[in-house]
Amino acid sequence: MDRGTRRFWKTVGRPVDLAGAHAWLRAPISAVAKGTVADTWLAAEVERSGGRVTRDAEAGLLPDIDALAGPGFDPARLHPDVRDFYQRTARWRMEAWVQWTPVFVPGGWLITRYFGRRVGQLALPIRPLDTARGIDSRVETLLDGAGAHLGAAWLRTSRATGEYIYSGFYRTAVLPGSTQPSVHVCFPLPLGTIQVFLRPEPGENGALRLVSPPGPFGADGAYVTVVEGERAWAARLPLHEEFVVYPDGAQLVRTDHTLALGRATVLRLHYLLLPRD
Template sequence: MTGPRSHRSAALLDPVSRAWWRTVGRRVDLEGEHAWLQAPTSSGSLVRDTWLAEEAERLGGHVSEGRADAGLVADLSELDGPGFTAGDLRPEVRDFYEHTAAWRMEVWTGWQPFFWPGGELVARLFGRRVGQLALPMRPLDVAHGMDSRVSVIADEHEVQLAAGWLRTLRSSGEYVFSGCYSHRRLPGADRPSVHVAFPLEQGNVQVFLRPEVGPDGSLVLESPAGAFGSDGCYVSVRHRGRAFAARAPVHERFHVYVDEEGVLRTDHHLSLWSARAVTLHYRLEPLVRPAASPGA
């Protein structure tokens, strides 16, 4: 049974969680040495899309809604460097990332039995309550699909600075993910990584994903284990004007590929330490765009 009282009780866990990450993390300087960890946060416990306007102001831009062809990355060639060339990707893969709003997704989810109880507990006490990182727990949760909205953060010349990717369950409208997508070069890295930040109250979860091109033109994005400052998952919290960050033992791998029938698909594996916890599979289809009217 859920309701306002149970939500208030669960909310008491939030400051405890932030205190834990302050304890296990390190003090960071977001304006200097650790500027690569600068990312949006939420001013309140309910996240959803509340962080967009504030992040646009921080970046000196504005939020642009309704772009039919908006993408998570304006141009994947911005990730080019030693070991990665966007031009080697299949056109469908590249089009999805550069024009994400023009694609529709269907998703299936499969939890490993050992991790399912913990995932369900986190979803109930945290994800659904705050409208963030609410991983689907059962196949029927996503039976009607997932809606996708891309909100571009652009500068005065309409150059894309970042993009908010907001995903909700089509059946209920509940938020599943609310992420800020951009690209960023980590300290000492030879090329940029995909940077995804999931805002939370007084903090965020950030994932740095290193891109690779598969032999079939597929895209692999991976956040492996490693040292502080390398690709991976980080939790950052703010407290009394100070910031703290720690690496989290969460590792992800995305494989975006075209199958033998010409359908674009994604396998998303999420692991804790070396144990796979959940797999999500996406089927991606281009939206049918209305034909241009005569004379247009």
């Protein structure tokens, strides 16, 4: 099944040069064709980059959210709690609720059952009670040999089962032809990735909107890559996301996450973020 999936994306995608013109798509992968992804890719990325991983109780997805400043976004408008969540993510705990559009439930179940739980990646919760006991998360920061920040691994597991739900790599990126930095999220897969470039926008009352809208290849949006040795292929996915991260009282942050396939809403996730005691 995995070989067939990779063959499909090689067929519908385009050859890309990850060391040259398409370096913006270069990201951590799971270098083995079979087996569990979970957090195994992180050690491989440490070896490839010659860097090291640090574990800090106050590590953030972004060391400084001001790195997203650009012509379309002013981080100074963000509420302090929203800023704190991104810069000190590890000190926040998470509760989550999910609501699927009924027609997409069978497809979501198949992906989670036969892929997500098997490889420990993108194991989307299907029923609201799947996350009733909450989600555990940890943040590990990847530094290069000189100590410069390369990105942050945000590893989220089910508190009830301990199984991996998401294992992502977060950093900022500026896409070709753009002057506005985006949030770049990579989900390593066996011999490939799913990547999302999210454009930051200001929301009401200090909120942050992150969107991956429709657009051409090379613009903000979702991509899948397949990597085999020195060769790679990539395709743009018709998946679009919106995150609205907003304050709700003292030291209380909420997030509304919408995932769409084309124009059809697939699911909505709601997160409650609270500082750890």
